[in-house]
Amino acid sequence: MLIADTERLQVRELTLDxxxxxxxxxxxxxxxxxxxxxxxxxxxxxxxxxxxxxxAGYARYGHGLWCVVRKADGARIGMCGLIRRDGLPDPDVGxxxxxxxxxxxxxxxxxxxxxxxxxxxxxxxxxxxxxDAANLGSIRVxxxxxxxxxxxxxxxxxQAVKQLYA
Numbered sequence: 001m002l003i004a005d006t007e008r009l010q011v012r013e014l015t016l017d018x019x020x021x022x023x024x025x026x027x028x029x030x031x032x033x034x035x036x037x038x039x040x041x042x043x044x045x046x047x048x049x050x051x052x053x054x055x056a057g058y059a060r061y062g063h064g065l066w067c068v069v070r071k072a073d074g075a076r077i078g079m080c081g082l083i084r085r086d087g088l089p090d091p092d093v094g095x096x097x098x099x100x101x102x103x104x105x106x107x108x109x110x111x112x113x114x115x116x117x118x119x120x121x122x123x124x125x126x127x128x129x130x131x132d133a134a135n136l137g138s139i140r141v142x143x144x145x146x147x148x149x150x151x152x153x154x155x156x157x158x159q160a161v162k163q164l165y166a
Contacts (some may be wrong), residue, residue: 001013001058003066003081003113003114003117004110004113004114004116004117006109006110006112006113007109008070008071008072008106008109009068009069009070009071009077009106009109009110009113010068010069010071011066011067011068011069011080011081011110011113011114011117012066012067012069013054013055013058013064013066013067014050014054014055014064014065014066014067014079015050016047016050016051018046018050018067018076019043019046019047019050020043020046021067021076022040022046022049022050022079023040023041023042023043023045023046024098025078025079025096025097025098026038026040026046026049026096027040027041028096028098028099030099031096034132034134034135034138035096035132053065054066054079054081057081057083057084060084061082061084061091062122063081063082063083063084063091063117063118063122064081064082064083065079065080065081065083065094066079066080066081066114067079068080068095068097068106068110070101070106075101077097077098077100077101077106078095078096078097078098078101078106078107078110079095079096080093080094080095080096080107080110080111080113080114081093081094081095081114082094082114082115082117082118082122082124082127085130088128088130090124090126090127090128091118091124091127091128092127092128092129092130093111093114093115093118093127093128093129093142093145093147094129094130095107095110095111095114095138095141102137107138107141108141108144108145111141111142111145112145115127115145115146115147128147128150129142129147133152
């Protein structure tokens, strides 16, 4: 299902056919260092991750991580979407982009499209974002789409992270 169609990107639901792409995205050293190691190493791991994560989110909440595709060539360049996390009251926008596609405004374009979808289509009253305080690139993306620093919280294995809000 197509979620958003921007100037340069399409954002669509992930499918089991995206398993190889998911392995590449979740094992990118920057993602593992700045976000988390999901332990997804094989096609079967990726399919389980897709079924239990994004696809379960679509069924339960109408949202989750989505696949970001560049219109110019159909390349799958990243994942971006709205994620529900246990213990947090609001969904948050999250993303990961493969290294060749960073620094070109794709994260900002996709994140804005996902937040807009959450507000306009899903009628979410609030969308947040969680980012490591040292991840200045992601903080710039989040501020560019209108999110502002709200405070710090402890979340999972990460010690102090910033929570930004719309």
